[in-house]
Amino acid sequence: MxxxxxxxxxxxxxxxxxxLLDSDVTFLNHGSFGACPIPILQLQTQQRQQLERQPVHFFVREWESLLDEARQQLAEFLGVTPEELVFVPNATTGVNSILRSLCFSPQDELLTTNHEYNACRNALNFVAERWGAKVVVANIPFPLNSPDDILNAILSQITPKTKLVLIDHISSQTGLIFPLKSLIQELNNRGIDSLVDGAHAPGMLPLNLTEIGATYYSGNCHKWLSAPKGAAFLYVRPDKQSEIHPVTISHGANSPRTDRSRFQLEFDWMGTHDPTAYFCIPEAIKFMGSLLPxxxxxxxxxxxxxxxxxxxxxxxxxxxxxxxxxxxxxxxxxxxxxxxxxxxxxxxxxxxxxxxxxxxxxxxxxxxxxxxxxxxxxxxxxxxxxxxxxxxxxxxxxx
CATH class of the missing domain: 3.90.1150.10 (Aspartate Aminotransferase, domain 1)
Known part of the structure; x- marks a missing residue:
């Protein structure tokens, strides 16, 4: 350079x-919480007004089609099908949903790294303690010389007892991009499930989740996609969806509907909340993608x-x-x-x-x-x- x-x-x-960033502030921390552009905030205000003008009409007759439209466009951006995605308020909630849904035994090892985000590591510790499973930590050096340092550190800790690997796509602490595709391919070859904390990746990297091949992937849309706060997604491979439930159990758990999967029925409605951050994702994708030729x-x-x-x-x-x-x-x-x-x-x-x-x-x-x-x-x-x-x-x- x-x-x-x-x-x-x-x-x-x-x-x-x-x-809206304060002109007196030198803001070099987009990575922590993102920052939403004014046109997207204006759209969210319009949507909130639409909701509040007639809340029953909005939630009973309009909400689901708006959610499906947002999911369709996000799925195209991520290289997956809409049926493989649900919305969650943040990547940590997505990681918790996976960990709290799975069953483990005292013989199981749950592998992560010393770069893992503290909130997700806490969730892993909580689940491991509940089931009596063992958390194994791969120590990735920093500084380091190449992506192979990450790959070797993780693969060296895999044993016949390894049940799940929780890994970052991009480390929050160090900003390192993990060699995810190579790592996931090796885990898949060994029959080991992967849970990717992809909080920073959407909008920072070109993403194709189908090509990556992870079992589970949770990512934020409020960081580098610059959607409003409270917009994130959870990807679950179709063969695993029947095992996964949201942290909040609500009406979808016993819905008689058959027009969509139980996976989406449960996650799409987890109680009354403001869904407008999700609805703004398509416009955030469009707006940010229009800033340069x-x-x-x-x-x-x-x-x-x-x-x-x-x-x-x-x-x-x-x-x-x-x-x-x-x-x-x-x-x-x-x-x-x-x-x-x-x-x-x-x-x-x-x-x-x-x-x-x-x-x-x-x-x-x-x-x-x-x-x-x-x-x-x-x-x-x-x-x-x-x-x-x-x-x-x-x-x-x-x-």
Missing amino acids: KDETFSLKLQTSDFRQYW GGWLELIQYNNNTVIAARKMLSEKLAVALPCPEEMIGSMATIILPEKIQLIPSLQTQLWEKFKIEVPIIPWENKPQKLMRISAQIYNSPSDYQKLAEALIELIRSP
Whole structure:
């Protein structure tokens, strides 16, 4: 990547006008909760007004067709059939739905990694304790040299007792893209089910869930797809759907309907809630895909180029080595902070209070080592990352 990337003409992104983000804040943390564009929020407001004008008419006569339309378009985006998808409010709920539905024994091993998202790891621990199963953790090094380091670390922990593997598609802590397709293929060859925590992947990577071949996959639409908060999905392979139930059991469990699967009947209605975030997914796909001439593929590449250039610049300014190859990052990148910066107390708070920079500082395992994770969405510009570099250098020099 040439250094000219950081001398782009647009130092303030023209695309920021489409977001409500505070103009006084340098927002480099799209990865945590996403940020929804104004046109999508306006659509959600219209849909909420439609709901509230006649709630009974909406839920009894309109809701299901709107849900099916959103599911159809999301399925096309993900490379699956609508029958394989249900909506959930977030990826953690999807992971919980799978884990709480399955049965295990004290002889079973449930394999995960040291990069797994804390909420999903808690769910795995809870289920393992309930059934007396054993949680096995594959320790993936960080820094690392190649995707093979991930693959080898996980496969080395598989035994004849391994019943399920819970893995990230993209690690929240380190931003690493796991070699998912190769890993899933190996697990399928061994007859081991896979549960993928794909919270960050939709909209950050081109996705075809059919080609990936996971048994279960849960992903968020409110992060890189930029739908409203509370929009996520759960994919379940058709031969496994009869075993899976939502965390909330409601009317679908004994519905007499035969026009759709029990899987969808149970998940589609889990009690009264605001479903408008789901209905906005098609427009989010359309809007985000319209921002650049090359559509989604160009947007994904644009964000990737931005974060790679920012990572390079920051590593040079801070005199630290890059912790992984470029091929292993998408729209987020993590830098291991140098010792001088790690010693700064409440670093994330200081960056926010003194410089109005929003960026996560992440403790890594039980080590004194701290990571800084930057995100790149199309509203970010090179000047955002320059401000971060300047702020870090100023903090280092402060008495």
